[in-house]
Amino acid sequence: MNFQLDTMSYKSHFRNIAASYKIIFTFLLVAITYISHVPVQLFVFVGVVVFLLCFAKIPILFLCRWLVVPSLFLLISMPALVIGVSQMSATDNDVLFPIITMKHWQFYISKTGLQFAYSIICRAISVFICVFALFITTPFNEILQALHKIGVPQVLLDVLVSMYRFIFIFFQYVAELNLVVASRLGNLTWKRKLHSVGLVVVQLFFKTFEKYKRMTFVVESRGFTDRFFYPEQREKKVPWTFVCSCICVITLLIGLEWWWRNS
Secondary structure, eight states, X not given: OHHHHHHHHHHOTTTTSOHHHHHHHHHHHHHHHHHSOHHHXXXXXXXXXXXXXXXXXXXXXXXXXXXXXXXHHHHHHHHHHHEEEEEGGGOTTTEEEEEEEETTEEEEEEHHHHHHHHHHHHHHHHHHHHHHHHHHHSOHHHHHHHHHHHTOOHHHHHHHHHHHHHHHHHHHHHHHHHHHHHHTTTTSXXXXXXXXXXXXXXXXXXXXXXXXXXXXXXXXXXXXXXXXXXXXOOOOOOOHHHHHHHHHHHHHHHHHHHHHHHO
């Protein structure tokens, strides 16, 4: 998926807009989304999805595949927020329905836990879609160059480069190992699938870290001096329509949040 993400960012209709302006707009959008209420977060999510599908021309299946990734991590963490345990007399008002009762203690689905989990899901998905929109419309090297010009510390930029490369290596080996398992009929039954998943996970991390270690040796052998250098990019003009649209969107979101807080 990373290769498709990189390809789409280079072919994006919005690539001609200066990356620094898109980064600033994304930062403001993420900040407003993070501190706002759930209805505003859902409004941002729907608006960005419509923008990606209708204006950026992103395939809906590709977008859904990328939304699945954070959704899985969110679902895995939900039981710790939703399930509560306490004495029966102290949880009458918070119990949605009990799961297990043992003497004076019970495991239950918490009302406040569900509300808290719902707010976390809305905030996380909305913030993710804003950052994803930046990466799908701007090549990664232009983002790094813009961050370097803005004044982001060098160590953070080096960490971003290393993480981005690591993710590329990881997904490359996922595709290769999945092809190997499918070619050897490792997905015929559920028993074989579970066995194949176990083998793939072990091999995946071994091969990923081995490849990453080799890349580190190659970089050091070519005179790496503890920092990456970013070539100067051609200056791009900023259309006034983009600036006006960003101002209108930010103003609208602030107005919606203000109206929701006072209603």
